[in-house]
Amino acid sequence: MSEPVESVRLDKWLWAARFFKTRGLAAEAIDGGKVDVNGERAKRARHLLRGDRVSMRLGMYEWHVIVRGVSERRGPAPEAQQLYEETAESSAQRAARKVQLDSMPQHFAFGEGRPTKHDRKALRRLKGDY
Numbered sequence: 671m672s673e674p675v676e677s678v679r680l681d682k683w684l685w686a687a688r689f690f691k692t693r694g695l696a697a698e699a700i701d702g703g704k705v706d707v708n709g710e711r712a713k714r715a716r717h718l719l720r721g722d723r724v725s726m727r728l729g730m731y732e733w734h735v736i737v738r739g740v741s742e743r744r745g746p747a748p749e750a751q752q753l754y755e756e757t758a759e760s761s762a763q764r765a766a767r768k769v770q771l772d773s774m775p776q777h778f779a780f781g782e783g784r785p786t787k788h789d790r791k792a793l794r795r796l797k798g799d800y
Contacts, residue, residue, distance in 0.1 A: 677717035678740040680707065680724075686741045688750040689726065689733070699726065724754070731767055734760035 678686070681696040684705070690696040699705055700714045706725040707716055718724070722737045735754040744750070785793065 675740050675742055677719050678742055679714065680705065680712055680716045680718055681714040682742060683718050683737070683740060683753070684724075684726075686744045686750065687753045688744070688747060689728065699728075704728075730771060731764050732760070733764070 681693050681700055684690050684696040684699075685693045690699065697714045700712060703711055704727045705712055707718065708723050709725075718737050718740060720737055720739065723734065724737060725732070725734050727733075734757045736757065737753070738755050739753045741749075741753055
Protein backbone atom coordinates (compact mmCIF):
# COMPACT_ATOMS: atom_id res chain seq x y z
CA MET A 671 0.00 0.00 0.00
CA SER A 672 1.13 3.52 -0.66
CA GLU A 673 1.60 6.13 2.03
CA PRO A 674 -1.18 8.70 2.50
CA VAL A 675 -0.47 11.97 0.74
CA GLU A 676 0.02 15.16 2.73
CA SER A 677 -0.53 17.58 -0.14
CA VAL A 678 -1.76 17.48 -3.71
CA ARG A 679 -1.74 19.82 -6.69
CA LEU A 680 -4.68 22.22 -6.87
CA ASP A 681 -5.86 21.10 -10.32
CA LYS A 682 -5.72 17.45 -9.28
CA TRP A 683 -7.65 18.14 -6.05
CA LEU A 684 -10.40 20.08 -7.89
CA TRP A 685 -10.74 17.15 -10.27
CA ALA A 686 -10.73 14.54 -7.46
CA ALA A 687 -13.31 16.56 -5.47
CA ARG A 688 -15.52 16.51 -8.58
CA PHE A 689 -15.79 20.25 -9.08
CA PHE A 690 -14.56 19.74 -12.67
CA LYS A 691 -15.02 16.81 -15.03
CA THR A 692 -11.41 16.84 -16.25
CA ARG A 693 -8.09 18.14 -14.95
CA GLY A 694 -7.83 20.22 -18.11
CA LEU A 695 -11.03 22.10 -17.26
CA ALA A 696 -9.79 22.62 -13.71
CA ALA A 697 -6.49 23.99 -15.06
CA GLU A 698 -8.35 26.38 -17.40
CA ALA A 699 -10.41 27.73 -14.50
CA ILE A 700 -7.29 28.20 -12.37
CA ASP A 701 -5.40 29.94 -15.18
CA GLY A 702 -8.46 32.12 -15.84
CA GLY A 703 -8.38 33.45 -12.27
CA LYS A 704 -11.57 31.74 -11.15
CA VAL A 705 -9.91 29.89 -8.24
CA ASP A 706 -8.30 31.42 -5.13
CA VAL A 707 -6.52 29.65 -2.29
CA ASN A 708 -6.41 31.35 1.11
CA GLY A 709 -7.51 34.63 -0.47
CA GLU A 710 -4.76 34.70 -3.12
CA ARG A 711 -4.86 33.85 -6.80
CA ALA A 712 -3.36 30.39 -7.24
CA LYS A 713 -1.47 28.53 -9.92
CA ARG A 714 -2.40 25.00 -10.92
CA ALA A 715 0.76 23.50 -9.42
CA ARG A 716 0.01 25.00 -5.99
CA HIS A 717 -0.05 22.25 -3.36
CA LEU A 718 -3.12 22.11 -1.13
CA LEU A 719 -2.96 21.08 2.51
CA ARG A 720 -5.73 20.22 4.94
CA GLY A 721 -7.29 23.41 6.29
CA ASP A 722 -6.70 25.55 3.18
CA ARG A 723 -9.61 27.71 2.07
CA VAL A 724 -10.51 27.48 -1.63
CA SER A 725 -12.85 29.94 -3.38
CA MET A 726 -14.02 29.27 -6.92
CA ARG A 727 -16.52 30.67 -9.38
CA LEU A 728 -18.31 28.01 -11.40
CA GLY A 729 -20.76 29.46 -13.88
CA MET A 730 -23.26 31.62 -12.02
CA TYR A 731 -22.33 30.21 -8.61
CA GLU A 732 -19.48 30.86 -6.18
CA TRP A 733 -18.15 28.18 -3.82
CA HIS A 734 -16.13 28.73 -0.63
CA VAL A 735 -14.81 25.47 0.79
CA ILE A 736 -12.31 24.30 3.38
CA VAL A 737 -10.05 21.39 2.40
CA ARG A 738 -10.71 18.45 4.76
CA GLY A 739 -8.78 15.80 2.86
CA VAL A 740 -6.48 15.34 -0.10
CA SER A 741 -6.58 12.64 -2.72
CA GLU A 742 -4.70 11.99 -5.94
CA ARG A 743 -7.41 9.77 -7.38
CA ARG A 744 -10.96 10.53 -8.42
CA GLY A 745 -13.37 8.32 -6.52
CA PRO A 746 -17.12 8.08 -6.18
CA ALA A 747 -19.12 11.19 -5.31
CA PRO A 748 -19.61 10.31 -1.60
CA GLU A 749 -15.81 9.97 -1.24
CA ALA A 750 -15.26 13.24 -3.11
CA GLN A 751 -17.62 15.10 -0.76
CA GLN A 752 -15.45 14.03 2.18
CA LEU A 753 -12.54 16.03 0.71
CA TYR A 754 -14.11 19.42 1.48
CA GLU A 755 -16.53 21.25 3.73
CA GLU A 756 -18.56 24.12 2.31
CA THR A 757 -18.93 27.17 4.52
CA ALA A 758 -22.40 28.06 5.75
CA GLU A 759 -22.41 31.49 4.11
CA SER A 760 -21.36 29.96 0.79
CA SER A 761 -24.24 27.49 0.76
CA ALA A 762 -26.67 30.28 1.76
CA GLN A 763 -25.40 32.51 -1.07
CA ARG A 764 -25.70 29.67 -3.59
CA ALA A 765 -29.26 28.91 -2.44
CA ALA A 766 -30.23 32.59 -2.73
CA ARG A 767 -28.63 32.77 -6.19
CA LYS A 768 -30.56 29.66 -7.28
CA VAL A 769 -33.86 31.20 -6.15
CA GLN A 770 -32.96 34.40 -8.01
CA LEU A 771 -32.10 32.52 -11.22
CA ASP A 772 -35.21 30.33 -10.98
CA SER A 773 -37.44 33.41 -10.72
CA MET A 774 -36.07 34.91 -13.94
CA PRO A 775 -37.93 34.28 -17.19
CA GLN A 776 -36.49 31.28 -19.02
CA HIS A 777 -37.35 32.20 -22.59
CA PHE A 778 -38.30 35.10 -24.79
CA ALA A 779 -41.71 35.15 -26.42
CA PHE A 780 -41.30 36.08 -30.06
CA GLY A 781 -44.94 36.87 -30.60
CA GLU A 782 -46.75 35.75 -33.69
CA GLY A 783 -43.80 35.07 -35.96
CA ARG A 784 -42.61 37.14 -38.88
CA PRO A 785 -44.07 40.61 -39.43
CA THR A 786 -46.79 40.86 -42.06
CA LYS A 787 -46.61 43.18 -45.05
CA HIS A 788 -48.78 45.67 -43.14
CA ASP A 789 -46.39 45.50 -40.13
CA ARG A 790 -43.33 46.05 -42.34
CA LYS A 791 -44.90 49.16 -43.92
CA ALA A 792 -45.73 50.51 -40.45
CA LEU A 793 -42.11 49.94 -39.35
CA ARG A 794 -40.77 51.72 -42.42
CA ARG A 795 -43.07 54.72 -41.76
CA LEU A 796 -41.92 54.78 -38.15
CA LYS A 797 -38.23 54.73 -39.14
CA GLY A 798 -38.80 57.38 -41.78
CA ASP A 799 -37.78 55.18 -44.72
CA TYR A 800 -40.95 56.04 -46.65
